Amino acid sequence: MKRTLIIALSLCMLCSFALADSLVTNGGVSLDTSSLPHCTEDASAPVVYFISDISAQSLVKAYQALGVELPGKVGVKMSTGESTRSNYLRPELIADLIHLLDGTIVECNTAYGGSRASAAMHRQQAKENGLTDVAALDILDEEGSMELPVENGVRIQVDYVGSHFANYDSFLVLTHFKGHAMAGFGGAIKNISIGFGSSMGKVWIHSGGTRTSGSIWGEQDPFLEAMADAAKAVDTHMGDNILYISVMNRLSVDCDCDGNPAEPDMHDIGILASTDPLAIDQAAIDLVYAMPDSESLRRRIERQNGLYTLEVGEQNGLGSRSYHLSILGD
Numbered sequence: 001m002k003r004t005l006i007i008a009l010s011l012c013m014l015c016s017f018a019l020a021d022s023l024v025t026n027g028g029v030s031l032d033t034s035s036l037p038h039c040t041e042d043a044s045a046p047v048v049y050f051i052s053d054i055s056a057q058s059l060v061k062a063y064q065a066l067g068v069e070l071p072g073k074v075g076v077k078m079s080t081g082e083s084t085r086s087n088y089l090r091p092e093l094i095a096d097l098i099h100l101l102d103g104t105i106v107e108c109n110t111a112y113g114g115s116r117a118s119a120a121m122h123r124q125q126a127k128e129n130g131l132t133d134v135a136a137l138d139i140l141d142e143e144g145s146m147e148l149p150v151e152n153g154v155r156i157q158v159d160y161v162g163s164h165f166a167n168y169d170s171f172l173v174l175t176h177f178k179g180h181a182m183a184g185f186g187g188a189i190k191n192i193s194i195g196f197g198s199s200m201g202k203v204w205i206h207s208g209g210t211r212t213s214g215s216i217w218g219e220q221d222p223f224l225e226a227m228a229d230a231a232k233a234v235d236t237h238m239g240d241n242i243l244y245i246s247v248m249n250r251l252s253v254d255c256d257c258d259g260n261p262a263e264p265d266m267h268d269i270g271i272l273a274s275t276d277p278l279a280i281d282q283a284a285i286d287l288v289y290a291m292p293d294s295e296s297l298r299r300r301i302e303r304q305n306g307l308y309t310l311e312v313g314e315q316n317g318l319g320s321r322s323y324h325l326s327i328l329g330d
Contacts, residue, residue, distance in 0.1 A: 021033055021034065023050060023052065023270075023325075023327050024052055025052055025267060025268065025269045025270055025287075025291070026052045026053065026054050026248075026249065026267070026268040026269055026270045027266075027267025027268045027269070028267070029267055029291060029292065029293075031287070031290045031291070032290075033325060035290045036283070036286040036287065036325065037286060038282045038283070038286055038321050038322050039283070039286065039322075039323060039324075039325045040322045040323065040324060041324070042322065042324065043324060045279070045320060045322045045323050045324040046274060046275060046279040046319065046320050046322075046323055046324065047274060047275075047323070047324050047325075047326050048272055048273070048274040048276075048279050048280055048283040048323040048324070048325055049062055049065045049066070049272065049274065049326050049327075049328055050270055050271070050272055050283075050325060050326070050327050050328065051270055051271045051327075051328040051329075052269075052271075053270070053271075054093070054247060054248075054249050054268060054270060054271060055093070056092065056093055056094070056095065056097070057096070058271055059093065059096065059097045059245065059247070059271060060096055060097050060100060061328060062245050062271050062272075062273035062328070063097055063100070063101075063172070063243070063245060063273065065273055065326070065328055066243055066273055066274075066275060068240070068243060068275070070101060070169075070170040070171075070241060070243060071169050071170050071241060072168075072169025072170055072241075073104070073167065073169045073170075074101045074102065074103040074168065074169070074170050074171065074172060075103065075104055075105075075106035075138070075168040075170070075172075076097075076098050076101065076103040076104065076105050076106065076135070076171070076172045076174050077107070077171050077172070077173045077174065077191055077192065077195055077196065078094070078105060078107070078174040078175070078191070079107070079175075079186075079191070079255075079256040079257065080105070080107050080116065080122065080125060080126040080129060080131055080137070081126075081131075081256050082114055082115055082125070082256065082257050082258060082259040083115060083125070083129075083259035083260070085259060085260055085261070086129075086256045086257070086258065086259060086261060087176060087178060087250040087254075087256055087264075088129060088131075088176060089174065089176050089247055090130070091129075091130040091131055091134045093247070094174060095134045095135075097172075097174075097245075098134055098135045099134075099135075101172060103135060103172060104135055104136045104137070104138050104168075105126070105131055105134070105135050105136065105137045106137075106138045106140050106162075106168070106171075107122070107126075107137070107138075107139060107140065107195070108139065108140050108141045108161075108162045108195065108196060108197060108198055108199065108201075108202070109122055109139060109141055109142075109198075109199050110199065110257065111200075111202035111203050111206070111216050112216055112257075114257070114259070115259065117199075119139040119142040122137075122139050123137060123139070138164055138167075139162070139164075140161065140162025140163070140164040140165050140196070140198070141161075141162030141163065141164070141198035141199055141200075141201075142162070142164065143163050143164065144162075144163045144198065145160040145161065145162065145198040145200050145201055146160070146161060146162070146163045146165060146166060147159070147160060148160075148161055148165075148233040148234065148237050149233060150229045150230070150232055150233045150316075151233075151236055151316075151317070152232070152316045152317050153229040153232065153233075153316060154225045154229055154312050154315055154316050155208055155209055155222055155225035155226045155228075155229050155312075156204070156205075156208075156209035156225075156226045156229045156230065158233075159193075159197070159201060159204075159229070159230040159233035159234070160197060160198050160200050160201030160204055160212070161196045161197060161198060161201055161233075162196065162197075162198045162201075163198075169241060170238070170241035170242065170243075171238060171241070171242045171243075172242075172243050172244075172245065173188055173191050173192055173242060173244045173245070173277070174245050174247075175187055175188050175190075175191045175244070175245065175246040175247070176246075176247050176249070176250070176256055177246045177247065177248045177251070177272075177284045178250070178251055178252050178253075178254070178255060178256065179251070179252060179253035179254060179255065179296075179297050179300040179301065180254070180255040180300075180304070180306075181254060181255065181258070181300075181304075182206075182223070182304060183223075183224070183227065183255075183304060183306055183309065184300060184301040184302070184303065184304030184305065184306020184307070184309075185281075185284075185285065185288075185297075185300070185301050185306045186255050186256070187246060187280070187281040187284055187285075188231075188244045188246055188277040188280050188281050189228060189231045189277055189278070189281050189309055189310075189313060189318070190227060190231075192230075192231045192234040192235065192242075192277060193205060193226075193227045193228070193229075193231040193234070194206075194227060194230075196230075196234050197230060200212045200213065201230070202216060203215075203216055204226070205223065205226045205227050205230050206223050206226075207222075207223070207226075208222025208223055208225065208226050209222070209226050210222075220304065220305060221305065221308060224305065224306070224308050224309045224312060225308075225312050227309055228309050228310075228312035228313040228315075228316060228318060229316055231277060231318055232316050232317065232318045235277055235318060235319070240275075243273070243274075243275060244272075244273065244274050244275065244276070244277050244280045245271065245272070245273045246271070246272045246273075246280055246281075246284055247271050248268065248270055248271070248272065248284060248287065248288075249268040249269075250264050250268070251264050251266050251268065251269070251288070251294075251297055252264045253296050253297055253299075253300040262296075265293065265296050266291055266293040266294045266296070266297060267291065269287050269288070269291065270287075272284060274323070276319040276323070277313075277318060277319055278310065278313040278314065278318045278319030278320060278321060279319055279320050279321070279322070279323040280323075281309075281310060281313075282321045282322075282323060283323050283325065285301070285307065285310065288301075
């Protein structure tokens with residue numbers, strides 16, 4: 001069964017880290033874990049690790065808590081940021097973890113123009129953002145697309161990712177959790193669907209599987225369904241060789257693809273890590289909704305019907321919306 005070994009290792013590690021009835025976020029806000037509606041004490045649920053400290057050392061600790069060593073050639077999937085003003089994860093935060101993995105930063109070109117619409121422009125922007133000082137950068141769709149099948153897809157039956165995807169043995173999905181103008185929120189699911197999608201694949205997802213070129217605009221719910229399906233394709237294809245870490249800092253209502261994002265108006269929360277992309281996104285959403293200063297981000301999520309993506313992910317078998325929260329010491 002998928003991730004049996006990973007889950008077993010993670011559950012064993014619960015002996016080392018205390019579970020608690022409350023947690024304190026990076027911004028100093030105390031939250032009752034019973035207020036997180038999908039958090040469960042059921043040990044069979046996937047584990048989501050939480051650490052409030054947001055630092056290079058904590059990123060390494062979050063990865064190590066998962067108890068899994070990613071094999072072979074490791075791609076680190078993250079947003080490279082649309083400009084130096086974007087809220088992408090900064091080089092000084094991510095460098096230690098990427099070096100530990102001997103990882104390559106991987107990303108695909110955009111389908112909406114902007115500063116990352118071609119491989120040459122994308123590399124230049126990544127350089128300006130300091131990311132090429134951390135690791136090599138591979139633009140996965142520089143040489144086109146490859147197909148991944150979608151098992152039990154709600155909206156689409158095939159996904160189009162960058163062709164260099166096939167060159168990697170494993171992936172760490174390193175996500176900056178935030179709002180998004182089209183998806184409502186950008187988490188792990190968006191990072192492995194739209195993020196791994198080639199330029200053609202991005203149009204495919206945004207159009208709900210009706211076209212592979214032209215405008216990215218389409219009907220909202222079909223887009224969300226296709227996004228959850230595309231995430232399922234990537235996660236299923238990689239099996240046990242894909243892990244998820246989400247950093248919940250600078251929680252703007254705007255995505256890292258926005259070159260001039262709105263300034264965050266809520267406190268930072270912390271770092272999450274899991275083997276389950278749906279569980280980690282649901283935990284992030286639960287934490288956002290529990291925060292007393294998250295009204296702007298909640299409005300953005302609900303304006304775009306963003307929570308529907310989680311419902312579709314549960315329907316197509318992407319993962320579990322229930323999760324077992326394990327709090328790591330700073």
